[in-house]
Amino acid sequence: MSKTDQRFRRGQFSIVFVCLAVLTVSCGSTGRTADADEPTNVPETARSSAEAANPDVALVDLDDADEVAAWTTVNDPVMGGLSTSRITFDDGLVFSGNLSLENNGGFASAQSPQNLDIGRRAGGATSLRVHAIGDGKTYVLKVGTAGQPWSYIQRFPTQAAVQRTYDLPVEGFQPVGMRLDPAPDAPQTLDPSSIDRVSVYILDKQQGPFELTVSAIDATA
Numbered sequence: 417m418s419k420t421d422q423r424f425r426r427g428q429f430s431i432v433f434v435c436l437a438v439l440t441v442s443c444g445s446t447g448r449t450a451d452a453d454e455p456t457n458v459p460e461t462a463r464s465s466a467e468a469a470n471p472d473v474a475l476v477d478l479d480d481a482d483e484v485a486a487w488t489t490v491n492d493p494v495m496g497g498l499s500t501s502r503i504t505f506d507d508g509l510v511f512s513g514n515l516s517l518e519n520n521g522g523f524a525s526a527q528s529p530q531n532l533d534i535g536r537r538a539g540g541a542t543s544l545r546v547h548a549i550g551d552g553k554t555y556v557l558k559v560g561t562a563g564q565p566w567s568y569i570q571r572f573p574t575q576a577a578v579q580r581t582y583d584l585p586v587e588g589f590q591p592v593g594m595r596l597d598p599a600p601d602a603p604q605t606l607d608p609s610s611i612d613r614v615s616v617y618i619l620d621k622q623q624g625p626f627e628l629t630v631s632a633i634d635a636t637a
Contacts (some may be wrong), residue, residue, distance in 0.1 A: 464584040472545060472634035473537045476528050476614055492527045497521015508631035511616055515623050523619040530613050532562060539609035541635035546582040549629040552573020553622050557584055560613035565589050566602035
């Protein structure tokens with residue numbers, strides 16, 4: 417082979433090596449571009465992680481018919497009134513009845529059993545969340561506090577025949593005494609970790625039939 421042919425072949429090899437180098441760099445650049453695009457998903461992942469770190473915590477079990485059966489009603493006949501109520505299970509706690517204003521009555525309630533675990537689950541919560549189908553009337557969520565004569569209440573107006581979630585901020589609960597009257601001597605801010613009982617009331621002179629289906633009562637941070 418002549419020297420000219422040898423130089424020509426060496427030139428061809430050089431061109432091939434250069435092309436391979438260019439292709440390698442290009443492929444490497446493509447890989448880096450793909451990596452640069454991946455962080456666009458990070459914010460969503462971060463949000464999902466944050467949500468997973470702060471899930472709703474069920475304060476009472478309303479998915480179980482036996483648990484719901486342990487709830488009791490307390491109505492105004494204890495004070496001479498004529499209101500009636502009952503608790504049944506239908507994919508949650510169904511609180512229904514008739515509110516009467518006769519004989520100075522005017523309240524009915526459904527109350528959970530006392531359970532100190534409620535406070536342990538609620539500790540650190542910023543809101544209590546009620547999932548319910550209402551009837552257009554306003555109900556009261558009442559939470560009892562362990563070993564104390566006072567409780568805390570907050571009202572939530574419902575929408576008729578619609579499943580809705582009602583967020584009740586902890587700072588929105590008001591301290592009350594046995595007759596739901598203001599309790600000025602009680603701590604004015606609810607401590608969720610002290611909750612040992614949950615109740616749902618209807619009052620405010622909303623006479624007539626009522627029905628509220630509560631599927632869950634949760635604590636949320």
